[in-house]
Amino acid sequence: MTTGTRTRTAVGAALLLAVTALLPGSAVAAPGDPTHVDGRLPSGATYTMDVPADWNGTVLVFSHGYRPSGAPNPAQNAPDDSTKSRLLDRGYALIGSSYASTGWAVTDAVPDQLATLSAFTDRFGTARRTIAWGQSYGGLVTTALAERHPARIDGSLSMCGLVHGGVANWNSTLDPVFALKTLLAPDSGIPLTDLPDQATATRAANTLTAALDAAQSTPAGRARIALAAALHNIPGWNDQSQPRPDPTDWDAQQANQYTAVKGLLKLPAFSWRQEAEMRAGGNMSWNTGVDYARLLGRSSVRKEVTELYRKAGLSLRADLATLNRAPRIGADADAVAWMSRTSSFTGRLTKPQFTIHTTGDALVPVQAESALRRAVTAAGSTALLRQAYVGNAGHCTFSPAENLAALGALEDRLTTGTWPGTDPGSLNARAEAADPTTPARYTHYHPAPYPRPYDLAHPADAAR
16 A cells, blocks of 8 residues: 555545544444434433434334333333344334433323434434334333324334323222232231332332232132232233143142232332322322222133132132222322323324234233223224234233234335234234244234223213
């Protein structure tokens, strides 16, 4: 290499570094590699973007799940690295923000996702197609984007989402802990709502967990834990590490539920509730007027409860009467109004929405999908909604193949104006074609009614 050539090369490299420095958060991409961009929004939220060199014109706006207050909060633009890699190989642009805060952050998440989309458009141009998608709490954020900002997206995909909305979520989270306290620790004085701080929430969770652990050692206690689990529709197989019980192995099913109920007490029922109450300005859930015998009758696992009560020689009718006589919890009207306004749904869709859910989900039970369909039906939007179910235990335990199949089905709807191939056979065939190395487990399934539905399409449900 000549001296002149070396000089020109050095100058060119310096210019490249200078130009790169003017693009905050960007990384240098080799020819053919995706362009990766990290940045920060005025709200303080961070965002991340990956755009392949052969971008197909579709951008996927990913909303991540719930992150507890104080937890790490990185930006995320796909549910997992494997799905992300496969989507980039197929030419999709992937974007997503961290949200400006953790916890029940819907009032930050929705504007931050829209701002991230704007930042993407400013940098890369207007997408041919924009799809909002998200998992778990991010499914709630995705549904909020679909209902309230349809002009910004073409369609949406919610995966294992809180599509029942905030009020319904906190109501049905209250029911199992109310049953546990009433039947296992009636004199404990444990506060179930109006938790002033995390220390109070932790003490309450620990006290009720101790009562739960003691009850698990007796047949009567196990039957009562099963009743509490049934009020939340916690399935008898809810973790991939658990052997799948036989349909009539009530003891194995209850043991699996016991583990899930402990998880419910550890975080959502107390710690996460306390954070949400602080945002809402008070308690946003109630059980005044609830008939627990009727609630059990709607549960997907009621047969297990009746069998375990019979085996224990315990009166289920008497325990349900005890629950129905127990002093009830009323909600703060302003807190309910806040949760309704920010986190509940009308069911009015103007763009297609596809939802998928695992059948063995204990954290966000699959019956949440029934609540969404109820609202969408009341709003007259059923033609725009399709729902599919994956026969697996756990929360959001979809394979990359199942994720790709769902996105492909939604894209077909956006292209053709019809819903071709959203039955399990078609989705599994699509999944196997997209990624034969990971499972395809879509199955025929009809979820039971959501225990305590609440949506803005049924305003009479606001009576407390």
